Amino acid sequence: MASIIRPRAWQLPCERTSNGSKLHALRFEKRPFSDGAFDLITAVETHFWWPALPTDLREVLRALKPGGRLIIIAEVYKGAATLTSKAAERYSEKTGMALLSVEEHRKLFTDSDYSAVQVITEPSKGWICCIGNRPLVS
Numbered sequence: 111m112a113s114i115i116r117p118r119a120w121q122l123p124c125e126r127t128s129n130g131s132k133l134h135a136l137r138f139e140k141r142p143f144s145d146g147a148f149d150l151i152t153a154v155e156t157h158f159w160w161p162a163l164p165t166d167l168r169e170v171l172r173a174l175k176p177g178g179r180l181i182i183i184a185e186v187y188k189g190a191a192t193l194t195s196k197a198a199e200r201y202s203e204k205t206g207m208a209l210l211s212v213e214e215h216r217k218l219f220t221d222s223d224y225s226a227v228q229v230i231t232e233p234s235k236g237w238i239c240c241i242g243n244r245p246l247v248s
Contacts, residue, residue, distance in 0.1 A: 146175040153182045158207045167222035174244040180224065182240040187212065192236030215240045 151170055160166045170180050186198040188211040202209040210218065212229055215238065219227040224242025231238050 143173045145172055146178070147173050149175055149178050151178070151180050153180070155184055157182050158184065158186075158202075158209055160208070163208055163210075163218060164222060167218060167224070171222060171224060171244050176244055176246045178244045180219075180240075180242050180244075182215075183238070185235070185237050187231070187236065187238040188214065190231075190236035190238075191233060195236040212238065 151174060157163065167180070174180065186192075186195040186209065188195070188199055188202075188209045190196075198207060199209055201207070212231060216227060216229045219229075219240060219242040222242075223245070225245040226241070226243045228241040229238065230241075
């Protein structure tokens with residue numbers, strides 16, 4: 111059974127999904143979870159708004175079980191050739207959006223001590239998916 115966190119969402123009660131998983135929606139800054147609480151944490155279209163990406167990725171790592179996985183998905187990244195990505199890049203400084211390149215995503219995960227790091231892109235659509243595991247021994 112997996113639990114899922116939607117970072118930076120407004121605090122809502124924990125809900126059960128149809129498959130019995132728990133869905134937590136909360137502000138990213140308030141993470142009341144114990145060490146190793148989750149098998150899987152996903153962040154869809156949110157990580158570029160996290161207050162302190164390196165620190166926050168280490169906090170997510172802490173909340174993952176050994177072997178647990180973080181998956182970050184976004185439809186924009188720095189350097190993508192799509193109009194949406196170019197617009198996001200152009201206005202990122204004004205909006206406070208932390209738009210990262212493919213290599214910056216990879217470095218963020220590896221520098222935050224994730225293992226088996228994968229960064230997958232769909233360049234024609236400007237999509238990026240980053241996957242990293244908490245090492246079995248940390």
